[in-house]
Amino acid sequence: MRTSRHVERRTFLKAAGASLATVGLTAAGCGSGSGSNGGGPVTIRYAWWGADDRAKKINQTIALFEKKHPKIKVKTDFQPYVDFWKKFNTQAAGGNPPDVIQNAVTFLRKYEARNVLLDLNPQVQAGNLSTDNFRAGLEKFAEIDGNLLGLPVGSNSMGYIIDEKVYDKAGVTPQFGWTWDEWYAGLEKIKSKTGVPGDAGPHSIMYYYDLKLRQQGKAFFTENGLGFAESDLEAEWTEAMKRIRSGIYTDPKKAEQIKPKAATAGALSAGEFTWDNFTVRYAAEGKSSYGIAPIPTTDGKKTGQYLGSLMLSGTARTKHPKEVATFINFMVHDPEVGRIMGYDRGVLSTTGQFEAFEPTDKVSKQISAYETKIAETGVLEPITPHPAGADVIESAFLRLATEMSLSKASPGEAVDKFFTEAKTAFTANA
Amino acid sequence: MGPTVTHTGPAHAPPPPTARAEPPPVRGHGAHRPAEGRRSGSRRENLAGYLFMSPWIAGFLLLTAGPMAASLYFAFTDYNLFDAPEWVGLKNFSDMFADPRWQKSVEVTLKYVVIGTPLKLAAALGVALLLAQSRRGQAFYRAAFYAPSLIGASVSIAVVWRAIFTDDAVVDRTQQLFGMNAGGWVGDPDMILYALVALTVWQFGAPMVIFLAGLKQVPRELYEAAEMDGAGPWRRFWNITLPMISPVLFFNVLLETIHSFQIFGSAYILGGQGNPCGPADATLVYTCYLYQQGFENSRMGFASAMAWMLLIAVGLVTAVLFWSQKRWVHYEENAR
Numbered sequence: 001m002r003t004s005r006h007v008e009r010r011t012f013l014k015a016a017g018a019s020l021a022t023v024g025l026t027a028a029g030c031g032s033g034s035g036s037n038g039g040g041p042v043t044i045r046y047a048w049w050g051a052d053d054r055a056k057k058i059n060q061t062i063a064l065f066e067k068k069h070p071k072i073k074v075k076t077d078f079q080p081y082v083d084f085w086k087k088f089n090t091q092a093a094g095g096n097p098p099d100v101i102q103n104a105v106t107f108l109r110k111y112e113a114r115n116v117l118l119d120l121n122p123q124v125q126a127g128n129l130s131t132d133n134f135r136a137g138l139e140k141f142a143e144i145d146g147n148l149l150g151l152p153v154g155s156n157s158m159g160y161i162i163d164e165k166v167y168d169k170a171g172v173t174p175q176f177g178w179t180w181d182e183w184y185a186g187l188e189k190i191k192s193k194t195g196v197p198g199d200a201g202p203h204s205i206m207y208y209y210d211l212k213l214r215q216q217g218k219a220f221f222t223e224n225g226l227g228f229a230e231s232d233l234e235a236e237w238t239e240a241m242k243r244i245r246s247g248i249y250t251d252p253k254k255a256e257q258i259k260p261k262a263a264t265a266g267a268l269s270a271g272e273f274t275w276d277n278f279t280v281r282y283a284a285e286g287k288s289s290y291g292i293a294p295i296p297t298t299d300g301k302k303t304g305q306y307l308g309s310l311m312l313s314g315t316a317r318t319k320h321p322k323e324v325a326t327f328i329n330f331m332v333h334d335p336e337v338g339r340i341m342g343y344d345r346g347v348l349s350t351t352g353q354f355e356a357f358e359p360t361d362k363v364s365k366q367i368s369a370y371e372t373k374i375a376e377t378g379v380l381e382p383i384t385p386h387p388a389g390a391d392v393i394e395s396a397f398l399r400l401a402t403e404m405s406l407s408k409a410s411p412g413e414a415v416d417k418f419f420t421e422a423k424t425a426f427t428a429n430a
Numbered sequence: 431m432g433p434t435v436t437h438t439g440p441a442h443a444p445p446p447p448t449a450r451a452e453p454p455p456v457r458g459h460g461a462h463r464p465a466e467g468r469r470s471g472s473r474r475e476n477l478a479g480y481l482f483m484s485p486w487i488a489g490f491l492l493l494t495a496g497p498m499a500a501s502l503y504f505a506f507t508d509y510n511l512f513d514a515p516e517w518v519g520l521k522n523f524s525d526m527f528a529d530p531r532w533q534k535s536v537e538v539t540l541k542y543v544v545i546g547t548p549l550k551l552a553a554a555l556g557v558a559l560l561l562a563q564s565r566r567g568q569a570f571y572r573a574a575f576y577a578p579s580l581i582g583a584s585v586s587i588a589v590v591w592r593a594i595f596t597d598d599a600v601v602d603r604t605q606q607l608f609g610m611n612a613g614g615w616v617g618d619p620d621m622i623l624y625a626l627v628a629l630t631v632w633q634f635g636a637p638m639v640i641f642l643a644g645l646k647q648v649p650r651e652l653y654e655a656a657e658m659d660g661a662g663p664w665r666r667f668w669n670i671t672l673p674m675i676s677p678v679l680f681f682n683v684l685l686e687t688i689h690s691f692q693i694f695g696s697a698y699i700l701g702g703q704g705n706p707c708g709p710a711d712a713t714l715v716y717t718c719y720l721y722q723q724g725f726e727n728s729r730m731g732f733a734s735a736m737a738w739m740l741l742i743a744v745g746l747v748t749a750v751l752f753w754s755q756k757r758w759v760h761y762e763e764n765a766r
Contacts, residue, residue, distance in 0.1 A: 082706075086725045093511035114512035256617035256709045257597040259702050392727045399711070406619050408710035417530065428510060428729055 041070070042323050047077040048102035049084035054344055061337045065330050072323045085391070092116050095317060099324050102345075103150050103313040105142075110388040110429060112144050118314030119147040123325035130329060133351045136375070142311050144385055150313035151332050154346025157305050157380075158207050159276035159370055160293040161262075163286075166196050166270040174293035176377060180212075183296035187248050190270045200263035200272035201249035203240035204401035206394045208273040211295055212236070214304025214381065224387050226422055230415050237404055237411035244405055252405035261285050275308075276367050277346045283363045290363075292370045305374060306383040309346040347371050389422075389429035396421040504734035511728050522735035532736070534711050535719035538623065542697075542715060543690040546627040551682055554634035558641035559667075572642070579635025588629070588699035592616050595625040616700060619712035626713055629696055637682040644678030645671070673760040680759045684751050691744050692717060716740055 048058065055078050062074045077098065079087060085107075091097045097116065111117045123129045131148070135155065142150035162174065170193040172186040187198025202208040210220035219227040243249045250269045258266040262274070265286035271293065282290040295303040312331060314324040331337055338353025343364050348354040359365045374380060396418060404414035480487075505522060507515035526532050557575050561568065581587050595601050597614030605611070615621035652670050661669070672679070694717040701708040707718040716736070724733030 082726075089511060089725065089728060114510075116512070251613075253613055253617040253709075254597055256702070257614050395726065403619075403710035406710045408619050408712075421531075425727065428508075428727065 041073050042320050043073040043075055044100060044318070044320055044323050044327060045075045045077065045098035046100040046327070047079075047084070047088065047098040049081040050078055050102075050344075051080070054078070057341050057344055060340050061331060061334075064334070064336055064340070065327065068330070069326060072326065074327065092315070097315040097317060099315060099318040099320060100327055101313055101315065102153075103142075103311050105308055105311075105383060106386045106390050106394065108142060108144055108149055108385045110391065112147065112149060113388050113429070115316055117147075117149045118316045118318060118321060118324065119149065120151070120314060120325060120328070121146075121148045123321060124148065126322070126325075128322055128325035128329065130333060133333070134349055135347075135351060135354060138307065138309075138349050142313070150311035151328055152309045152311045152346075152349040153332060153341070154277070154343065154349050155307040155309045155371065156275045156277040156346035157307055157371060157374060158211055158273060158295060159279075160271055160295060161264055161274050161279055161282055162271035162291055162293045163196075163264055163267070163269075163288045164291045165288045166190060166194050167291075170194050170270075176294045176373070177300050178294065178296050179300060180296045180298065184248075187270070191248050194270070196267070197250040197269045198248050198271065199243075199250070200255055200269040201240065201244060201252060201405060202273050203237055203249075203405065204398045205273050206397045207275075209233075209236065209397075211273075211304040212298075215298040215302050219384065221384070221386050221390060223384075225426060226393075226419075230419055233418065234411050234415045237401065237414060240401075241404065241411055252402065256402070256406070264290070275346075276370050277343055279363050279367055280343070292366055294374075301379070303374070303379040304381065305379050306381045307371075308383055309349065343367050387426070387429075389425040392425040392429075393422050396425070501734040501737055504731050505738050506735075507731045509729075509731040509734075511730055515731065518731070522732045523739070525732065526735060526739065531711065531714065531719060535714045535716045538711070538714050539691065539693075539716040542623060542627065542630075542693060543687060545624075546630045547683070547686050547690050549627065550631045550634050550686060551637055551679075553631050554637035554682070555641050555679075557634065558638045558645060559671075561638075562642060562645040572639075575638060576635035579633045585695065585699060588696040591625065591629050591696070592700050592702060595622075616702065617709055619708065619710040622700065622708050622712045626693075626697055626700055629700070630690070630693070637686060640678055640682055641675065644675040648674040676759045677761060680751070680755050684748065687747060687751065688744055691740065691747070694718060694721070 046062070048054070050058075055076075058076065058078075062076065066072065066074060078084070084102075088097060088101060092111075092114075103117075108117070120129055124131055129151070131151070134152070138152050138155055142148060142152065160174065167173070167190070170186075170190040172189055174183075174186070184198075190196060190198045206220060213219050213228055213232070218232075221227055240249065244252060250263050254268055255263045258268060262272065262278075262282060262285065263269045264272045265282045267286070267288065273295075276292050279290055279292055295305060297303055312328045314321065314328065318324050333350050333352055335352050335356035338348045338350075338356040341348070341353075342357055343359065347368060348357055359368055400409070400414045400418045400421075403409045403417075404411055409417065504515055506517060506519060508518045508521070509515035561572055561575065593599055595615040597617060599614065602614050615625040648671060652674070653666055656666050656670055693715050697708070697713045697715045697718050698706050698721070701713050701718075707714040707722065717740070720733050720736045720740070723729045723736065
């Protein structure tokens with residue numbers, strides 16, 4: 001009896017011990033955070049979207065930062081664009097977002113409305129962060145309702161990426177100020193002379209349609225809704241379907257399957273609308289040589305372009321706003337960081353970094369020349385932050401345009417669906 | 431308990447004696463003594479048992495029951511992850527039924543289940559019949575046919591599958607040999623679902639193993655008797671094998687159907703980057719839409735409502751299958 005009791009007790013203790021150990025482990029797993037441990041090094045978390053090549057560069061800049069600021073440690077995390085936002089949403093909702101994130105103009109109002117982003121103005125006043133020495137047009141870019149929600153690390157603008165070899169062969173030369181008719185005549189010429197479809201099909205690119213609307217004095221988004229009518233989009237998409245059928249735009253089935261590679265990089269088209277800093281990608285993915293052509297215009301002058309870009313934002317729940325500001329300040333102003341990053345996230349945004357980086361490769365030189373040119377021609381307009389829900393609407397635009405181009409919906413049906421979904425997205429984000 | 435009693439002792443002097451006075455009549459019966467000892471021992475044992483189970487119980491409560499209860503609540507709310515959930519009653523459900531993309535996701539899922547499940551089971555049964563015959567290298571064949579099921583659910587295979595069915599890849603070129611110029615399945619909204627079905631069918635290993643076990647249970651003498659009476663192979667399969675393995679078949683149908691309703695990973699990846707759930711929503715299976723609504727569009731209330739709707743639907747299908755088994759599942763009465 002005594003022994004058995006003894007054994008029982010031992011079993012009992014073992015069980016208790018095992019459970020406690022498990023609970024302890026779980027607690028340890030949850031507890032590893034960025035608790036400030038007075039005086040010792042502070043850890044901040046920094047997350048961005050991108051691929052390995054960007055990660056390599058960013059890690060170099062972080063090593064540099066940690067060397068100069070030994071009391072701040074930076075933990076990093078990155079995913080591709082779409083996954084990045086899913087993860088960030090979940091983390092932010094759980095009250096545990098990274099301290100610093102890469103951000104874009106599409107998301108400013110959305111997260112401002114939900115008090116997710118840190119207002120950097122107090123840090124500017126405290127002298128931890130400088131808003132001086134930004135290139136023209138970039139200083140006020142992430143300010144909404146008086147709150148400074150981020151600082152740009154680089155600027156980019158929409159451009160028309162072309163396969164230079166195909167354009168040469170067809171004898172088509174894009175000019176600044178060319179009109180949509182001249183552009184389309186060029187596509188037809190390319191198709192007839194080289195057999196390559198002239199364009200990858202711009203109908204699913206929200207930013208392309210935005211430029212077209214801006215040229216007519218409208219815009220894709222107003223402050224709280226869509227800036228165009230159903231009839232506008234139906235006309236645009238009906239015309240696009242004609243051009244797909246005539247072979248001037250790439251067969252959408254083929255364009256779908258080559259993703260994530262761009263159609264032009266895969267020799268499926270002679271050109272396409274995209275951000276100028278993506279030229280880097282085309283050069284890496286494709287076999288031809290690629291250049292940036294100007295955006296076609298309606299009146300021979302106005303392109304509707306603006307400078308957009310990636311920025312760094314702090315999150316409102318951070319326990320270390322001062323360190324966050326120090327980090328952002330370093331990443332935005334330090335010349336060495338500019339030399340390491342190059343134009344990976346657009347043309348460097350501060351004059352210090354812009355001057356520190358001397359582009360040597362053809363692609364970077366092209367991007368720099370393109371942005372200098374559009375600044376000189378005076379086509380740049382101020383950027384308007386997108387309303388909350390814009391990210392959902394952008395993906396609906398892409399999906400429904402694709403659905404239409406694959407002949408699964410008529411232009412009219414696709415437009416109807418788009419407006420319905422846009423309404424839902426605005427309501428859900430109101 | 432003891433210490434508490436002595437503690438209150440000074441204030442309420444009488445209670446301890448009465449508390450102690452009550453047990454004696456019970457203890458009076460000598461026979462009860464060991465019983466009591468056993469009882470406290472078994473209580474101890476129970477406690478130890480529960481303690482051993484506690485990590486699992488904690489996990490179940492925290493990771494399964496808790497989230498389920500929360501999702502049931504969210505299903506009746508408007509919840510965007512950031513603001514507090516707002517009670518909207520049945521609105522998510524009425525929105526769901528009116529939503530064309532939801533209808534599309536139901537259509538795609540049903541199509542996938544109705545086409546994929548029977549094909550997969552047929553493949554599993556067919557291969558099991560072949561493997562049930564004893565021949566050299568049997569173990570190797572079994573392992574070889576089971577292998578795809580081990581890797582089939584993985585992300586990498588879905589990626590490879592996409593590459594196989596893409597424009598100008600293996601499948602497309604094979605088709606071209608036969609004069610069919612389809613141009614790849616994964617960019618074609620009419621074909622991509624079949625690529626997904628093919629991926630599922632290829633993973634017939636698990637039901638195959640279960641069928642094999644079932645086939646081994648069929649008494650040899652039934653076949654011998656049937657052969658004596660002149661029954662051909664088809665007849666033997668139809669009249670002996672199938673009825674005899676019908677309980678196993680029922681189990682497989684049930685499991686695979688439930689499993690099919692929950693397909694997500696391969697459908698999501700096959701659609702390709704930047705185009706999850708397929709071109710023109712061609713592989714927009716139910717869970718894929720649920721995921722989009724929840725994590726991309728931040729409509730957690732709607733997504734929760736969708737999840738509960740799926741649970742109800744799968745429950746109904748399961749109930750119908752159980753009800754139907756009376757008609758076609760044959761359990762041997764004197765199996766014992």
